[in-house]
Amino acid sequence: MKTEIDRRKNRMTALQHNIKAFIRKGEDHYVAECLEISVVTQGRTLDETIANLREAVALHLDNENLAEFGLAPNPTLLLTMELEPSNA
Numbered sequence: 001m002k003t004e005i006d007r008r009k010n011r012m013t014a015l016q017h018n019i020k021a022f023i024r025k026g027e028d029h030y031v032a033e034c035l036e037i038s039v040v041t042q043g044r045t046l047d048e049t050i051a052n053l054r055e056a057v058a059l060h061l062d063n064e065n066l067a068e069f070g071l072a073p074n075p076t077l078l079l080t081m082e083l084e085p086s087n088a
Contacts, residue, residue, distance in 0.1 A: 015072040021053060024082040032079075037061070037069055046081075053077065 020035040029042040030049040034057065041056045043049030057077065066073060 014070070015067060016070055017072045017075055018078040019057060019071065019075050020078050020080070022080050022082070023049060023053075025084075036071075050079070053079075 016036065019037060021032050021039075022035065023030055023032045023046070025031075026042070029044055030046055031040065031042045032049050032053040033040045034053075037057070037060055039053070039056045039060050041049065041052040043052045054077065061069070061071075066075065
């Protein structure tokens, strides 16, 4: 029979250490969307979009229990970006 400590360890190992986000180029802006949490933002440049994403995620998770989102303490952002191939 599992002890309470074993159950806590299993819950801790199941928590994600990354928040995955996807960035794509729109007509006028870059758009960033998180996959695990309800955060979407945009910016005119990649740097602005990433800064806006960091701020939006921080505000979304402020004073929240991260475990309720399936997240470990101090999660990082893992970004994927969609690019069109260049014409060579």
